[in-house]
Amino acid sequence: MKSLLVAVLAAIPLLNMASGYGGSLLSYLAIVMALALLAWPRSAPSPDALTATGYRVFIVLMCLPMLTVVLSQWAKHGWSSSDIERAFRLGPSVVILLFALLRIDEQKLRFAILGTLGAAVVGAATVLELALTTSGRPVTGDYNAVSYANLLLLFGCMSLYSLAVPFSRHPRAERIAKLLITAASVIGVILTFTRSTWMAFPIFAAIGLVLFFPKIRPVRLVAAMLAFTAAASALAFSSSGFRERIYLAQQEIHECMTQNDRADSSVCIRVQLARAAWHMFQQDPWLGSGNGKRYEQSLPRLQEAGIVSEYVTNNFGETHNDMLMAMASYGILGASALLIVYFAPAVVFLRRLRQPLAMPARASAAMGLALCLSFVVFGLTELMFRGMRTISMYGMLIALFLALSHPRSATGSPAERR
Known part of the structure; x- marks a missing residue:
């Protein structure tokens, strides 16, 4: 049962990057298996996991998003089972998975991380194939280019952080493979010509520096982060396609702000969607x-009011921004719920990253922190929580990294503590 659950967790990010099917279904299977594991007396966890009092506040916080959704729907007579399901996957399901995963041996559980490395390989290979066989910007059939590039960069950075997590008896070959996966992921992101994905790079750089250099001084941390960001920017600008899209964005911003605030351009469409959400x-x-x-149902009325164009009304049904979508749908309560989904686990991960734990535990905390903070940034220009599969993957990875970074009585081998 435990080994199968680990395999299912590893398969979810892999399937999400490989196809549009399977990931959401596996998340249901993972929840069912987690409940079975919790109900199985012989799988009782160690006492330190049972008395993890630090999770009490976390449990309460993660249940609030679902409560706010139900409250808003009840008050506004807007019952939507899919929205309730989204809130469940982002909240209570995380808690269920977490306490089930705490019953699995850490050495076995860490192999679920290989799913994120596999997802990076699949993502990079997919983008490379599209770049070689199609003209223009590579676009996958399951995600749009922005979402795909966002996840690809995230998984690539997780591969880099996993240098601190041993999986085999061949550390040298393992390190080379992980570095190659990271490099391939970065190249894949460049080939997508995506602009907004790079906004998260300083966060990834800072987390990596704190992971591998825990005693680094703040001034040196900022300097190194800026240096890595500058190098990444130079690498991205080496692509003519990326440069053209940057120049195009400048032109679109100027047009939208000074000439036509309902222009059907990439930037101005986002401005219109944001304006509609704010209204x-x-x-x-x-x-x-x-x-x-x-939100989508209101667009025709907003078009008549001159807030959005006809093209936006006919072709878009969401805000391209997670926070604005939460605010338009569930108000301040919804915005607060989304902040909880981001920062309740992020605070735990940050605290563990700074603690003198074993390196595999700190690496898992780094991956979890990167996941939370990158979704904050990515959610500014893309609706990352659009599909159930991404929502499920986010919740599953939060639970996985919390379990792997959980301070346990046994901190691993001497090699892992170095």
């Missing part, structure tokens, strides 16, 4: 519309 939020700042689907 809906102002109608009821506390509870929002009470249903995520009401």
Whole structure:
């Protein structure tokens, strides 16, 4: 049972990058297996896991998003089972998985991380194939280019952090493979010509520096982070396609702000979607519309009011921004719930990253922190929580990295503590 659950967790990110099917279904299977594991007396965890009092506040916080969704829907008569399911996957399911995973041996559980490395390999290979066989910008059939590039860079950085997590008896070959995966992921992101993905790079750099140089001084941390960011920027600008999209963005911003605020350009469409979301939020700042689907339903009316163009009304049904979507749908309560989903686990990961734990545990904390903070940044220009599969993967990875970074009585071998 435990080995199968680890395999399922490893397969979820891999399937999400490889195809549009399977990841969401496996998340259901993981929850069922977690419940079975919790109900199985012989799988009782060690006493230190049972008395993990530090999770009490976390459990309460992670249940609040679902409560806010139900409250808003009840008050606004906007019942939506899919929105409730989203809140469940981002909240209570994380808690269920976490306490089930704490019953699995750490040495066995860490192999689930290989799923993120495999996802990076699949993502990089997919982008490379599209770049070689199609003209223009590589676009996968399951994610749009921005979401795919976002996840690819995230998994590539997780591969880098996993240098501190041994998986085999061949450390040299393992390190080379992980570095190659990271490099391939970065190249893949460059080939997507995606602009906003690079906004998260300083965060990834800072987390990596703290992981591998825990005693680094703040001034040196900032200097090194800026140096790595500058190097990454130079690498990205070496692509003519990327440069063209940067120049295009400048032109679109100028047009949208000075000439036509309803231009059907990439940047101005996002401005219109944000304007529409803000208008809906102002109608009821506390509870929002009470249903995520009401945003799309409101666009024709907003078009008549001159807030969005006809093209936006006919081709877009979401905000391209997670926070604005939460605000339009569920008001201040929804925005607070989203902040909890981001920062409740992020605070735990940051604290563990700075603690003198074994390197594999700190690396897992680094991966979890990168996951939370990158979704904050990525969510500014893309609706990362659009699909159930991404929502499920986020919740599953949060639980996985919390379990792997959990301070245990046995901290691993001497090699792992170095």
